[in-house]
Structure formats: C-alpha cells, structure tokens
Amino acid sequence: MRHVIKAGGSVLSRLNTPFFEALKQLTSIGHEIIIVHGGGPHISGRLEECGIPFVKVDGIRVTTKKAMTIVEETLAGNVNTSFVRTLNQAGFEAVGLSGYDANLFQCTLLNEEKYGLVGKVEMTNGRLLRHMLKGGFIPVICSVGVDENGEPVNMNADAAAEAVARAVSADQITFVSDVDGVLHSGKLIAAATRMQIASLMHDGTIYGGMIPKVEAALNCLDNGIEKVCISGPALNGTLIVKEECAV
Numbered sequence: 473m474r475h476v477i478k479a480g481g482s483v484l485s486r487l488n489t490p491f492f493e494a495l496k497q498l499t500s501i502g503h504e505i506i507i508v509h510g511g512g513p514h515i516s517g518r519l520e521e522c523g524i525p526f527v528k529v530d531g532i533r534v535t536t537k538k539a540m541t542i543v544e545e546t547l548a549g550n551v552n553t554s555f556v557r558t559l560n561q562a563g564f565e566a567v568g569l570s571g572y573d574a575n576l577f578q579c580t581l582l583n584e585e586k587y588g589l590v591g592k593v594e595m596t597n598g599r600l601l602r603h604m605l606k607g608g609f610i611p612v613i614c615s616v617g618v619d620e621n622g623e624p625v626n627m628n629a630d631a632a633a634e635a636v637a638r639a640v641s642a643d644q645i646t647f648v649s650d651v652d653g654v655l656h657s658g659k660l661i662a663a664a665t666r667m668q669i670a671s672l673m674h675d676g677t678i679y680g681g682m683i684p685k686v687e688a689a690l691n692c693l694d695n696g697i698e699k700v701c702i703s704g705p706a707l708n709g710t711l712i713v714k715e716e717c718a719v
C-alpha cells in the first residue's frame with residue numbers, strides 16, 4: 473500500500489506526537505509513506521522580512537527570480553531539513569529531497585505571464601522514490617523543481633504531491649492542512665464529488681489555498697488513486713469521491 477501524505481505549511485508546526493503515532497500505525501500495517509510538504513506561510517514570512525512584495529492568484533504564488541531564491545532557501549534549506557530532523561527524532565528514517573534531486577520534478581512553466589517562475593510537472597522521477605521505499609526510507613520532498621534548462625521553479629505543493637502519487641501509482645493520498653477537511657458553513661463535509669466541489673468553488677465556499685488542493689485531489693482520483701482525502705492532522709477528513717460512489 474503506497475500512501476502519499478501532503479503536509480501543508482499551515483500545519484507543519486502542529487504535526488507532533490499524535491501525527492507521528494498515526495504515521496507509525498500506518499507503517500505498522502504496511503503503508504509505504506512518502507511525504508510532500510509545502511511551506512507557504514514560511515515563504516510569505518521570509519519575503520516580508522526581505523521586503524519583497526508578492527501576490528497569490530487562486531492560491532498560486534506569482535514568483536519572480538528574486539522571490540525564487542527565497543522560495544528555494546526557505547523550502548529546501550529550512551523547512552525540509554527541520555521537518556526531516558523532527559521526523560527522525562520521532563523514530564523514522566526520513567530522507568529529505570527537493571525536486572532538484574535526480575531531477576525529481578521536471579517542469580515546464582505553468583503560465584509565465586500570469587505566474588512567473590511557477591512549474592507544471594512534466595516528469596517525475598518515480599524510480600528514485602521506489603528505490604527509497606524499497607530501502608525502507610520515508611522520502612520527504614519539498615515543492616521546488618527544475619525547468620527544461622535545469623533552472624529552479626516554484627511549485628504548488630498540492631500539485632507536487634499529486635505528481636508524486638501518480639509517479640509511484642499510489643493507492644492513497646491524504647492532503648493534511650490546518651482545517652479538518654473541506655468545510656461548508658463551518659461544518660466538515662464527509663465526502664464530496666466533483667460536481668459538489670465545482671458548485672462550492674462557484675459560490676466561493678472553496679477559495680484560496682483550498683483551490684489547488686481540490687484540483688490536485690480530483691486529478692488524483694482521475695488517475696487511479698483509490699483513496700483521496702483532504703484532512704487535518706487526525707488524517708480523517710473529507711473523502712473526495714467519484715460521482716457514483718457519493719455518500
């Protein structure tokens with residue numbers, strides 16, 4: 473059972489003992505875990521400290537060359553190393569990776585005019601990840617990649633997690649965020665279909681950072697990943713389901 477867990481930057485500081493216990497439980501029942509993490513709030517904080525203005529469009533950060541140096545430094549140099557160290561203190565054998573390692577994420581630019589240096593994954597090095605899983609390691613991946621010329625690009629971490637799940641033919645993907653799942657009027661939606669999600673996006677119930685998350689979740693479902701969930705650290709949130717499975 474291959475299980476990709478996407479850990480949002482918004483929740484990283486809250487991923488402690490209960491989350492690690494849940495992870496241990498999963499590994500004990502045979503789940504091979506790959507973690508992909510973001511760090512949106514950390515990047516925004518560093519950009520502000522450096523006096524570099526930024527905007528997000530539909531949850532995607534418009535990324536200039538100058539901002540990209542901060543994205544790389546923050547995600548690969550800081551958030552990734554610190555999360556890996558924490559996981560290993562908790563007893564795992566986690567190995568930190570960025571999308572640069574063995575060209576893990578090879579990208580083209582999503583829409584240079586609109587977003588600047590933001591990558592859309594064209595190829596993911598699943599071979600590297602399968603080797604690591606075979607060795608019993610937990611790959612912990614941050615969402616930067618390279619373009620056709622090997623230059624750095626920023627990636628939305630939900631899209632990076634989707635790419636990983638597809639590359640290793642994952643059975644399950646869980647997007648862990650700072651909310652219990654997809655909410656409607658403050659209440660958790662237990663299961664949501666594509667049609668329900670479209671309607672919630674249309675009326676503005678789903679906005680901002682939840683947009684790339686539901687898009688990545690639906691893409692995963694379309695690409696044969698059986699169980700797709702958007703949740704809080706307890707790992708039991710909103711199931712994203714095919715129309716015919718709707719409950």
Ligand SMILES: Nc1ncnc2c1ncn2[C@@H]1O[C@H](COP(=O)(O)OP(=O)(O)O)[C@@H](O)[C@H]1O
Nearest residue numbers: 480481482649650651654655677678679681682
């Ligand atoms: N319908 C919704 N249900 C829950 N959260 C939503 C919804 N629409 C928008 N959001 C926002 O999406 C955020 C999660 O996305 P984001 O901040 O990018 O988190 P992460 O860092 O985990 O990727 C929530 O904190 C919330 O503010």
Ligand SMILES: CC(=O)N[C@@H](CCC(=O)OP(=O)(O)O)C(=O)O
Nearest residue numbers: 481510511512532533627628629
């Ligand atoms: C292109 C793009 O938007 N990249 C994101 C990368 C981090 C991310 O996605 O972090 P979360 O998972 O915490 O949202 C950014 O710059 O914020």
